[in-house]
Amino acid sequence: MPTEQLMPTSQADKQAEKQEVKGYFETTGFDRWNRIYSESTDVNRVQRNIRIGHQKTVDNVLAWLQEQGNLGGRSFCDAGCGVGSLTLPLAQAGAGSIAASDLSEAMVQEAARRAAEAGIAPGRIQFQASDLESVSGRYDTVVCLDVFIHYPQQPAEEMVRHLAGLAEQHLIVSFAPYTPVLAVLKKIGQLFPGPSKTTRAYTLREQGIVKAAEAEGFVLKRRSLNKAPFYFSRLLAFERA
Secondary structure: OOOOOOOOOOHHHHHHHHHHHHHHHHOHHHHHHHHHOOOOOOOOHHHHHHHHHHHHHHHHHHHHHHHHOOHHHOEEEEEOOOOOOOHHHHHHOOOOEEEEEEOOHHHHHHHHHHHHHOOOOOOOEEEEEOOHHHOOOOEEEEEEOOOHHHOOHHHHHHHHHHHHOOEEEEEEEEEOEOOHHHHHHHHOOOOOOHHHOOOOOOOEOHHHHHHHHHHOOEEEEEEEEEEEOOEEEEEEEEEEO
16 A cells, blocks of 8 residues: 555545545455455465454454443444454344445455355345445444545545444444554555555544544544554444433
């Protein structure tokens, strides 16, 4: 991922960047991230550490949700589900219903394949290929993990407000946080190293994300920072006030 942090300057630029991301995750990116989010041994050190870090984030979310109890009586939206890293264990933990979407059709198909392989009954999860802007419906809880790395600050805040508008009670998001240290690492290419530099990677200021959720009537309840070498993810959990 390139180390520069450039803001798309027009709607056309934003659409072009979205198509770039979509194309990446339909081809080279799908193969790479499908291996990372699996038990494959065909990964390098960086990819293995990203797998470890992402799993920490997923485990945190599952623990927080299970602490709330009664998953069976709740509806969930996993926006940007990837290959189902959160969707599948959430279904196995007894979630009432789950809508899972991703920009990449290839990712959605792989998530559905993994769900079937895991013995999750057809219909328990509603899979859909969709960008974040097109996600709709009403859910008790909306979750969006490690997707905002593809969004600059202002569009990311707009997406937080959009997703908050779909959530009845809970909103959980994660993103690569802006800090002076990470900014330096990103600038010199140590945060997103090697051939994975295929799409832009953005770090975000937490204050802006929090304010966007607050504007939709949510309050911040929990936060954590999950990290491994080459993986940094700020996880925020909001509840409707």
